[in-house]
Amino acid sequence: MTTEAASYFSRELLHWYLANKRDLPWRMNRDPYRVWVSEIMLQQTRVDTVIPYYERFMEKFPSAAALANAPEPDVLKCWEGLGYYSRARNLQAGAREVLTRHGGIVPDDKEAVSALRGVGPYTTGAIMSIAFNRPEPAVDGNVMRVLSRYFCLEEDIAKPATRVNIEKLAASLIPEGSAGDFNQALMELGALVCTPKSPGCLTCPVMMHCEGRMAGKEHVLPIKTKAKPPRRETRIAALITGSAELAGKLLVRQRPESGLLAQMWELPHVLAPEALAAAAPAKRRGRGKPAAAVGEASSAAGFAAADDGVMETAAGLELAFPAEPAANHADGGVLNVQAAGAASTDRRSAMADFLSRALSAEEGLLVRPDSWWGETDHVFSHIVWDMQVYRAEFGFWQSEAAGTAVGSGGTGEYPAAASEALAAYGEGPAPANYRWIGPEEMRTLAFPNVFVRILQDYWRDLD
Numbered sequence: 329m330t331t332e333a334a335s336y337f338s339r340e341l342l343h344w345y346l347a348n349k350r351d352l353p354w355r356m357n358r359d360p361y362r363v364w365v366s367e368i369m370l371q372q373t374r375v376d377t378v379i380p381y382y383e384r385f386m387e388k389f390p391s392a393a394a395l396a397n398a399p400e401p402d403v404l405k406c407w408e409g410l411g412y413y414s415r416a417r418n419l420q421a422g423a424r425e426v427l428t429r430h431g432g433i434v435p436d437d438k439e440a441v442s443a444l445r446g447v448g449p450y451t452t453g454a455i456m457s458i459a460f461n462r463p464e465p466a467v468d469g470n471v472m473r474v475l476s477r478y479f480c481l482e483e484d485i486a487k488p489a490t491r492v493n494i495e496k497l498a499a500s501l502i503p504e505g506s507a508g509d510f511n512q513a514l515m516e517l518g519a520l521v522c523t524p525k526s527p528g529c530l531t532c533p534v535m536m537h538c539e540g541r542m543a544g545k546e547h548v549l550p551i552k553t554k555a556k557p558p559r560r561e562t563r564i565a566a567l568i569t570g571s572a573e574l575a576g577k578l579l580v581r582q583r584p585e586s587g588l589l590a591q592m593w594e595l596p597h598v599l600a601p602e603a604l605a606a607a608a609p610a611k612r613r614g615r616g617k618p619a620a621a622v623g624e625a626s627s628a629a630g631f632a633a634a635d636d637g638v639m640e641t642a643a644g645l646e647l648a649f650p651a652e653p654a655a656n657h658a659d660g661g662v663l664n665v666q667a668a669g670a671a672s673t674d675r676r677s678a679m680a681d682f683l684s685r686a687l688s689a690e691e692g693l694l695v696r697p698d699s700w701w702g703e704t705d706h707v708f709s710h711i712v713w714d715m716q717v718y719r720a721e722f723g724f725w726q727s728e729a730a731g732t733a734v735g736s737g738g739t740g741e742y743p744a745a746a747s748e749a750l751a752a753y754g755e756g757p758a759p760a761n762y763r764w765i766g767p768e769e770m771r772t773l774a775f776p777n778v779f780v781r782i783l784q785d786y787w788r789d790l791d
């Protein structure tokens with residue numbers, strides 16, 4: 329790298345940015361809280377998508393104190409649709425730290441900023457440079473791409489050592505007194521011109537000295553080893569409809585307080601065992617015919633199927649099922665999923681079987697699936713949910729005694745006590761994390777995208 333190429337890059341890039349920068353809502357001023365919120369929202373998310381969310385969020389939570397004091401469900405609701413919900417939780421936790429440790433003002437202090445929950449090296453650099461004009465680099469994937477191309481760097485950007493070197497390089501390029509503008513200029517060039525698939529070299533403000541372009545490598549740089557593809561798992565979800573005073577409502581549940589999508593709302597769903605997942609329909613996405621019957625999967629007599637075998641639920645509980653409707657057997661049979669695939673009229677019947685049985689065993693919830701409704705994907709960074717959705721009629725909640733007995737049988741044999749309890753099918757109260765909702769209530773609860781899509785489609789079809 330020549331000094332001339334480096335100083336040319338800094339000068340021309342800054343000049344271009346000041347003349348061409350987009351008018352974005354987080355550029356209205358340099359309030360560090362506003363910068364912080366925007367940078368968190370922009371992680372993994374396109375600018376166009378973020379803008380309306382950002383405006384709503386800032387209106388509702390205009391300061392770190394307002395965010396810190398808000399109920400978490402309100403924050404999640406405001407974030408609904410943006411995905412990666414741990415960002416919202418960490419942002420609120422960080423705001424609480426700002427309130428308690430720094431009097432509600434994001435401090436002009438790199439160490440203190442980097443110590444906030446959810447704030448990594450990139451966000452620290454962005455806040456310190458954009459809000460306080462400190463000469464700190466802010467290096468994300470966009471910036472690594474631009475610098476790899478301009479300086480023709482052929483190191484693997486997936487390696488931490490490469491990132492460290494690029495951070496040093498980026499810091500060395502910051503023009504005195506213009507850290508905020510320069511870092512935003514780098515991000516802007518990566519977003520608008522030096523894009524991943526089609527770098528616009530002909531209109532690029534730094535094309536004259538771009539070493540990657542001159543070497544004809546603008547399309548092969550940056551070098552990045554591929555990450556492991558996300559694991560795919562099939563989940564079977566239930567659109568459980570109520571009747572009588574619950575007619576028109578659907579049963580939803582709230583996820584646990586910690587872990588993936590913590591505290592968000594969802595349709596009840598279960599993880600399909602591998603044998604059943606492998607047999608899932610081809611990867612078409614979309615809606616099924618409303619009346620796609622699932623066969624005689626679940627008998628009206630017992631909300632349970634009549635196959636014999638064993639299957640394991642997400643909770644690791646092996647379910648054993650009666651060969652006769654539940655009310656008629658106390659000895660307990662065993663349901664085999666592979667066998668179910670062969671014995672059932674079709675795979676959807678097997679899935680519907682599994683859904684009703686697993687909800688019964690895991691949740692004490694008795695339902696009767698009556699039709700396949702549709703399928704869709706939900707992509708996380710490490711996992712993809714292949715969501716198979718079934719319509720189901722609500723039966724009832726098992727009594728506490730029945731639920732306890734089923735839950736205690738984790739080793740494969742269906743305990744006699746559970747069989748007896750199931751045979752009795754005592755009706756119990758709904759667990760506290762379940763709720764019946766209509767479209768109005770849906771607007772007050774935060775759901776992950778996949779369930780927003782399903783529920784919106786469902787309500788729309790009813791209109």
Ligand code: SF4
Pocket residue numbers: 474477478521522523527528529530532533534535536538539540541546
């Ligand atoms: S000239 Fe092309 S490859 Fe080089 S920085 Fe500009 S857009 Fe990227």
